[in-house]
Amino acid sequence: MAFLTHFYAVLFYVAAFVLVSGLVVKVVRYARTPAPLKIPTTPAPTSRSGVALRMTREVVLFESLFRGNKWTWIFGWIFHFGLFLVTLRHLRYFIEPVWAPIALVQPFGIYGGIAMVIGLIGLWARRFLVDRVRYISSTSDHLMLALLVLIGASGLLMKFVFHTDVVAIKSFFLGLYALDPQPLPADPLLLLHLLLVALLMIVFPYSKLLHAPGLFFSPTRNQVDDPRERRHLAPWARELEQQAPAASSDPRG
Amino acid sequence: MAKATFDVPELTPYTEVPAVTPEAMAHSAPFVSKAEFQAPLGFPGELVEDWQTRAIDKMGELLGKYRSLRVYLDSCVKCGACTDKCHYFLGTQDPKNMPVGRQDLMRKVYRRYFTLGGRFFPKLVGAEDFTKEVLDDWYSYFHQCSQCRRCSVFCPYGIDTAEISMAAREIMDSIGVGQKYCNEIIGKVYKIGNNLGLPGPALVDTLEGLEEDVFDETGVKVRYPIDEEGAEILLVTPSADFFAEPHVDGLIGYGKVFHAAGVSWTLSSHASEAANFGMFIGSYDNMRRVAQRIREAAIALKVKRIVFGECGHAWRVAYSFLNTLAGPWDFLDPRYPVPQHICEFTHDLIEQGRLTFDKSENDDKVITFHDSCNVARASRMGEVPGGQFEIPRAIIRATCNHFYDMDEDTIRDRTFCCGGGGGLLTDDLIELRVKGAKPRLDALNNVMQEKGVTHMAAICAICKSQFTKVLPYYGMEMDQIVSLHQLVSNAIVLEGGEDDDEEDAPAAA
Ligand code: HEM
Ligand code: SF4
């Protein structure tokens, strides 16, 4: 019992550290890497606010995917929206007192869990049924789906079949903040669920899950279409200009 | 009908997504560049000894210089949305021509050398060593991408396979594996000034010939000046415009528009080429060097404005990159965007009612319009997003009575590449070019059947050359492809100047 609690406490400290530090390293590297040329996929917005709107449509509605493939869009959107609701619902385990909006979202979180699993199964089916998608799927793509389905399924089972002591879970996590872990219920389903979630957190910064931060750094989506109005110059390109004067024949030198 | 050593696909009313056929195009690869074409661009002449280490180092360098590369190699979730979007996959069935399949050729090497997962669990995440076989695959399939960016339209993260292809070509060049067609041409630009290697005096002759032809035909002295200091406008146009059909008819049209506008203009023998193949090989240095010629010419000729002729990738470099590569342009007239597209120029005049057309001159044609990829998805015309679609169509409507668009799924930002862009317009890739043209020609054939379309107008030198070559493989006529400004040229009604020889002028026949 004590061992289990301590094992999971350490596991979640490690997982949280890997997730946060891994993501910070990646995001800082994305942000620091210059985009030397203007490459928005046009037609593109001509202002910053237009770009913000384009990004919002991509993040919330998966606009490009909608144009690209309706089946993938439907399943993908169901999965992500479900995941979003589930994440909101789970916040109640991590905050005290629980904010009113989080309390409100609780029943929807359950539908979210179901939707998430349905979406994942649809996406997974495509990996077998569509020959092009089968060709591009590697083992890790299947494992990622398996991981998420298992997380979702074990969660739903706890909700509907094998109930667990959610009050104890909450005090376990709140205890982690104070470096004082409280006993974790030893339900096998719960332990599996938490193990897989920790695994997900650990692989996040080293896998294709980087698509979530990646989207915000994609130059074809986040650049403003204004190259004639504004000169765009990366730091390394500026250095190039200083080495060899841009135009030797420029009267202004 | 041209003779083919391969099976030319059957056209279908709508392009169907084929079943995956692995390695169907593995045999396709362009001629490798010889040492003499590598040196002027600053690349090693042949595969260097420690190529593997140097390639990985180069990849590391590019990952630090291009955010696109870094983000795109990490972000793909293998959702498959791009898999049926590439004309080369649709035409060849080879899964490595699916955009994500093409990216994965680089991604597997990236994962092996630059990610934890790939270092420790290569099998699991599909990571692979950079072997000679992988390099050969790179050479083959990164030269089966026309950098048309159709894939990036549909990808949920905007992953642009063109960025990956450009980086791959840059890496290959850096270890001595260049493509002959592109690199030889860039060398010609450095040495002679244009892709076709036409020296200054030949250009002067050609342009004089054009002035005579136009005078004979219209009785109006339309000028085609070159290297005229102090002209208002510098026209930069692809060198194909100087002599080849149907390109030259476009150039004739630009001259007539300038004439009607009453502005002075000039070509430049120093910058006698709009094309910039530096983009195709992903080399910022070479692209910049080629672009600098335009700045030099503008300064030497003391012009006030720069206008680009009909060329797709050249317009991308001009619109999107020229300010970066060769700006700032503060010595030009600030009232006009730098640079302008000839279509923007013509369209402005039409809007102001300063051009007169006799549309019936184009009544022998039923026109459709091919959106060139680089114009459609990598640039703009006019003030509002999407102007690159509306402005050329407005010009066609102003000059022709009969115009029909092709299927919506195949035009505007969803347009299909002609099959010859991105540095692939070479005879050693003819099978790829013919097969890659299928989706576009399916749509063209469809409007020919249903609407009686006879001609397709384009605003890109590569598209025009490519269609001229591949239309006959599909049983169509090579002259079904026309320049947009050829339509303008046909319909425009010119007023004679004082120096026009009245008695020589034939009545409009
Ligand atoms: C900004 C937030 C996010 C956006 C905009 C986003 C968007 C997308 C899109 C458009 C797809 C492709 C369609 C699909 O296969 O569903 C996708 C796939 C995927 N996303 Fe996300 N996502 C986000 C966050 C997340 C998070 C936080 C997770 C995981 C915990 C996640 C897990 C996945 C997985 C596993 C796939 C691949 C599904 C498959 O294998 O088919 N996403 N995402
Ligand atoms: S850029 Fe065009 S040619 Fe290249 S992979 Fe994408 S769709 Fe195909």
Ligand code: SF4
């Ligand atoms: S559409 Fe984008 S994310 Fe999806 S498989 Fe293609 S490149 Fe990857």
